[in-house]
Amino acid sequence: MNSENRRLREMLSQVSNNYAALQMHLMAMMQQQQQQNARPQSTLEQEVGDRKSEENRNENAVVPRQFLDLGPSSTNNNDQMEEPTNSSSEERTLSGSPRNNNTELSRNKGIGREESPESQGWAPNKVPKLNNASKAAIDHAAEATMRKARVSVRARSEAPMITDGCQWRKYGQKMAKGNPCPRAYYRCTMAVACPVRKQVQRCAEDRSVLITTYEGTHNHPLPPAAMAMASTTSAAANMLLSGSMSSADHGLMNPNFLARTILPCSSSMATISASAPFPTITLDLTQSPNPLQQYQRPSTPFQLPFQNPPQNFAPMAPNPSQIPQVMGQALYNQSKFSGLQLSGQDIEAVAAQLQSHAGQHPAPPMQPAAAAGQHQPSFAETLSAATAALTSDPNFTAVLAAAISNIIGGSHPSNGNNNNNSHPSPSTTSATPPHHFGGK
DNA sequence: CGTGTTTGACCTGCGC
DNA sequence: GCGCAGGTCAAACACG
Numbered sequence: 001m002n003s004e005n006r007r008l009r010e011m012l013s014q015v016s017n018n019y020a021a022l023q024m025h026l027m028a029m030m031q032q033q034q035q036q037n038a039r040p041q042s043t044l045e046q047e048v049g050d051r052k053s054e055e056n057r058n059e060n061a062v063v064p065r066q067f068l069d070l071g072p073s074s075t076n077n078n079d080q081m082e083e084p085t086n087s088s089s090e091e092r093t094l095s096g097s098p099r100n101n102n103t104e105l106s107r108n109k110g111i112g113r114e115e116s117p118e119s120q121g122w123a124p125n126k127v128p129k130l131n132n133a134s135k136a137a138i139d140h141a142a143e144a145t146m147r148k149a150r151v152s153v154r155a156r157s158e159a160p161m162i163t164d165g166c167q168w169r170k171y172g173q174k175m176a177k178g179n180p181c182p183r184a185y186y187r188c189t190m191a192v193a194c195p196v197r198k199q200v201q202r203c204a205e206d207r208s209v210l211i212t213t214y215e216g217t218h219n220h221p222l223p224p225a226a227m228a229m230a231s232t233t234s235a236a237a238n239m240l241l242s243g244s245m246s247s248a249d250h251g252l253m254n255p256n257f258l259a260r261t262i263l264p265c266s267s268s269m270a271t272i273s274a275s276a277p278f279p280t281i282t283l284d285l286t287q288s289p290n291p292l293q294q295y296q297r298p299s300t301p302f303q304l305p306f307q308n309p310p311q312n313f314a315p316m317a318p319n320p321s322q323i324p325q326v327m328g329q330a331l332y333n334q335s336k337f338s339g340l341q342l343s344g345q346d347i348e349a350v351a352a353q354l355q356s357h358a359g360q361h362p363a364p365p366m367q368p369a370a371a372a373g374q375h376q377p378s379f380a381e382t383l384s385a386a387t388a389a390l391t392s393d394p395n396f397t398a399v400l401a402a403a404i405s406n407i408i409g410g411s412h413p414s415n416g417n418n419n420n421n422s423h424p425s426p427s428t429t430s431a432t433p434p435h436h437f438g439g440k
Numbered sequence: 441c442g443t444g445t446t447t448g449a450c451c452t453g454c455g456c
Numbered sequence: 457g458c459g460c461a462g463g464t465c466a467a468a469c470a471c472g
Binding site: 171172174176177183185199 | 460461462463464465466
């Protein structure tokens with residue numbers, strides 16, 4: 001019995017690894033295709049024939065990904081292809097970036113400090129001081145500041161921590177000012193020196209709202225489930241920041257305005273905070289109690305915010321007609337895996353809206369995962385695929401946020417037990433929820 | 441005994 | 457300079 005279990009476990013592990021590798025490869029290819037599609041279009045819109053401006057455009061396309069990528073660095077979109085010498089490669093290296101490590105190491109005293117992610121994206125309130133040394137360091141400081149962008153996800157959940165597929169270790173807890181609920185600090189433990197950290201705190205106004213703030217870049221491959229969350233938040237960050245960054249020449253004066261400009265239909269769901277010390281993208285999945293209704297109004301079926309494609313609008317990399325399906329399945333699986341109960345109708349409704357948004361391409365109706373014995377892509381797979389498409393269309397952030405909102409907060413509050421017992425990825429170690437949120 | 445959590449202390453940045 | 461707040465460390469502790 002034990003040997004059989006072990007054998008099964010090994011098989012599962014192997015399958016999962018292969019699956020993750022395949023998925024990474026797929027995502028990389030999809031995003032590469034997106035960029036190939038996007039480039040000619042942007043060329044039309046902007047000055048033609050100016051190689052310098054083209055370089056700038058390429059930078060604009062990359063910078064947001066440096067900003068923050070919660071996905072694994074090894075699949076860090078196309079950074080490695082486009083900027084082999086840039087920060088993404090540094091972030092992949094455990095020994096860290098040469099630009100900050102010296103100062104960091106000289107200051108750090110413990111092991112934890114040695115592998116401190118501060119040089120890799122989690123350097124709160126320290127970079128300005130550290131980077132006053134030289135002029136080059138100033139540039140690096142600016143870049144480091146950009147990398148410190150955070151993605152904050154607000155979602156309704158009774159669970160102490162949302163399950164995002166990663167393995168976290170709690171390393172601190174503080175009482176934050178103005179909030180009776182303590183703020184917990186977690187560090188990713190899936191790799192030895194993974195710099196990614198997250199803060200988990202309940203909303204002071206609404207205790208049922210869980211605010212999870214991610215920061216840093218994973219230096220290791222992510223399990224599918226983790227990649228789904230990472231890709232989603234990363235995509236949101238990419239899009240919001242790419243929008244704001246594309247206007248960087250005019251300064252980041254009013255990010256929320258920019259966010260609304262980019263995502264006019266989701267101004268209440270995705271915002272960029274300028275008041276925060278670092279750019280913070282907030283995906284508010286708690287608003288719009290029933291986004292389906294919002295998007296289902298027959299008279300105004302998910303109006304495209306842009307009558308004409310925006311300048312940075314890129315054609316859908318995968319077949320657009322597939323997007324609603326994968327999204328719908330993602331939603332279905334998410335509801336299934338997290339113990340939530342989302343009806344097939346809800347999913348189909350979301351899928352229909354997604355489909356209409358994706359270009360009115362007909363797509364086969366959703367098949368519940370429980371139906372038949374067909375292969376059903378996992379939540380991670382489908383969400384990641386959708387996310388890859390998402391990155392090519394800013395409007396999908398709104399749709400995604402609305403859809404997830406419907407799952408997490410809208411109609412079915414979490415049962416607080418969405419652990420990985422029912423998770424599709426056996427190799428994925430879900431976050432270990434802290435025992436409790438005891439006050440300090 | 442190994443791993444993860446708790447929690448008081450410490451460090452740092454910032455505003456006054 | 458001082459106090460405050462956020463973030464982190466690390467010893468003590470709990471648990472399997």
